[in-house]
Amino acid sequence: MSRSVLLCVLGLAAALAYPLLVPNYLVTIGMLVFFTAFIGQSWNIAGGFAGQTSFGHVVFFGTGAYTSTILQVTYGWNPWLAWPVAMAAGGAVGWMIAVLSFRAGLRGSYFALITLAFAEVFRILANSVPFTKGGLGMLIKADPRPLNFQFKDPIWIYYLALLLCIVSLLIAWQLTRSRFGARLVAIRENEDAARALGIDVFAEKVKVLTLSGAMCAAGGTFYAQKYLYIDPGIAFGVDKSVEMLLVSMVGGAGTIFGPLIGSFTLMGINEVTRWLASVVPAFKNVQPLSLIVYGIMLILIVARLPDGLMSLFRRPAAKPPPRHA
Amino acid sequence: MLEVREISKSFGGLKAVDSASLDVASGEIVGLIGPNGAGKTTLFATIAGFHRPDAGTVAFEGKPITGLAPHRVCAAGMVRTFQITQPFAGISVRENIMVGAYLHTADRHLAAREAEAVAALVGMRDQLDQRGADLTVAGRKRLELARALATGPRLLLLDEVMAGLNPTEIVEIVGVIKNIRASGITILLIEHVMQAVTSLAERVYVLNQGRMIAEGTPAAIADNEAVIEAYLGHGAAKVLRA
Numbered sequence: 372m373s374r375s376v377l378l379c380v381l382g383l384a385a386a387l388a389y390p391l392l393v394p395n396y397l398v399t400i401g402m403l404v405f406f407t408a409f410i411g412q413s414w415n416i417a418g419g420f421a422g423q424t425s426f427g428h429v430v431f432f433g434t435g436a437y438t439s440t441i442l443q444v445t446y447g448w449n450p451w452l453a454w455p456v457a458m459a460a461g462g463a464v465g466w467m468i469a470v471l472s473f474r475a476g477l478r479g480s481y482f483a484l485i486t487l488a489f490a491e492v493f494r495i496l497a498n499s500v501p502f503t504k505g506g507l508g509m510l511i512k513a514d515p516r517p518l519n520f521q522f523k524d525p526i527w528i529y530y531l532a533l534l535l536c537i538v539s540l541l542i543a544w545q546l547t548r549s550r551f552g553a554r555l556v557a558i559r560e561n562e563d564a565a566r567a568l569g570i571d572v573f574a575e576k577v578k579v580l581t582l583s584g585a586m587c588a589a590g591g592t593f594y595a596q597k598y599l600y601i602d603p604g605i606a607f608g609v610d611k612s613v614e615m616l617l618v619s620m621v622g623g624a625g626t627i628f629g630p631l632i633g634s635f636t637l638m639g640i641n642e643v644t645r646w647l648a649s650v651v652p653a654f655k656n657v658q659p660l661s662l663i664v665y666g667i668m669l670i671l672i673v674a675r676l677p678d679g680l681m682s683l684f685r686r687p688a689a690k691p692p693p694r695h696a
Numbered sequence: 697m698l699e700v701r702e703i704s705k706s707f708g709g710l711k712a713v714d715s716a717s718l719d720v721a722s723g724e725i726v727g728l729i730g731p732n733g734a735g736k737t738t739l740f741a742t743i744a745g746f747h748r749p750d751a752g753t754v755a756f757e758g759k760p761i762t763g764l765a766p767h768r769v770c771a772a773g774m775v776r777t778f779q780i781t782q783p784f785a786g787i788s789v790r791e792n793i794m795v796g797a798y799l800h801t802a803d804r805h806l807a808a809r810e811a812e813a814v815a816a817l818v819g820m821r822d823q824l825d826q827r828g829a830d831l832t833v834a835g836r837k838r839l840e841l842a843r844a845l846a847t848g849p850r851l852l853l854l855d856e857v858m859a860g861l862n863p864t865e866i867v868e869i870v871g872v873i874k875n876i877r878a879s880g881i882t883i884l885l886i887e888h889v890m891q892a893v894t895s896l897a898e899r900v901y902v903l904n905q906g907r908m909i910a911e912g913t914p915a916a917i918a919d920n921e922a923v924i925e926a927y928l929g930h931g932a933a934k935v936l937r938a
Binding site for chain 2: 563567572
């Protein structure tokens, strides 16, 4: 236990010192690692801990991004004030999707597909309704002041991403030691047994998707404030859903540090391959090389390490004793 | 304590349970036996809220619980185990049992303490840190029992906790069940192992093709003509008596 506390303290110290020591470009990469870990964690809470695998988590991300941006651009809200409203909107969408799909008894891959469908419906809606400005997207006026949730120096957005990531880790940690978390894991492992032991499976699943949706929406607002532009493809595109799922699976779904390790690994691969493509002539025309490496990595992890990279850090499980006939 | 009145449940054209009634009084161990496919597990699942009956009523401690969701039935003080064991495979035995204990406490330490106490009662103290998936058949059966006990039930529905166990393990689990009853918990059990039923149950119900065909002490049941025919075929009772 004390060893893991020590590791956490060292990791935190390194994360705090990092942007002071490296050029701005690498600060932004670091920011993206923590940001992706954060939205990955929002997926992990529902998909990893509670086993409600979603292919359309971007629906919450986009809801958050659009809610705060519309409030800001159209209604002149301060983005900091719009942030909690965006989270509430994401939570509400999570609640709605959960109630609709779990009432209908959708589980497993059916649930995954319905979330994908919801995300696509939201993308098409954002493309067509007037208040999102359709396919043109929405531009947030650049006015880099902290009061505006915009920062001149990338170091501040880095620290904000780090803070979000830490909060998400604390939430996940709390899940590993609370009744709510234990119930989510029970639901993931065996829904019927969970019901027999007095767990209101429907209510718990609705709760976790609401929480996950609110978290992911917070990430959407953060993203919009960082890039000052969103359109339906960015806010509701399927690649963000895949990214959230991927970092969790690669790192270890249902573990506290899985999304962070996964995000770190994938972002690292991304940068290394980009660098390789720029120096090795043979790779120059293999555009995006990172996707090929992701693919190979995913195959290897699914085949060899189904519990993700985190399982490398744990003691190997004892061999099961021989079965009685 | 438990009053089941004329429960019927069909799946498609198949009448799995047909107007079956049974009573369990507080402090009893009651057996429910019957040939394969008689509808025992369906009756259990219906009592525990996993199926909604087509007709009939279930009352627990005087209150109607017909069609109540399983988690509410459990919260009311009646819990079932599964014939095909359903461990939470990826987590430890301790965590498995804690899920049950969390029904009446949100405190992690209290739940863990209770899990350990229950594990001791069912003889799993040395397996607390094993994963659910790594248990033997006997271990899984005990885990089913332990998790259910941890919810703090007043009535325990046990679905074939002895199936698949060897004679030594059966003797052990019979002892465990006796201890559970001694601690004040009423038990209704489905069982195929007759030796266990006779040594445990005061009264036995016999279900055949969805209907309750007999009720009585184990000795009376073993001598009942309808029961013998249900198990061994038409005319078997006459042959045996001859």
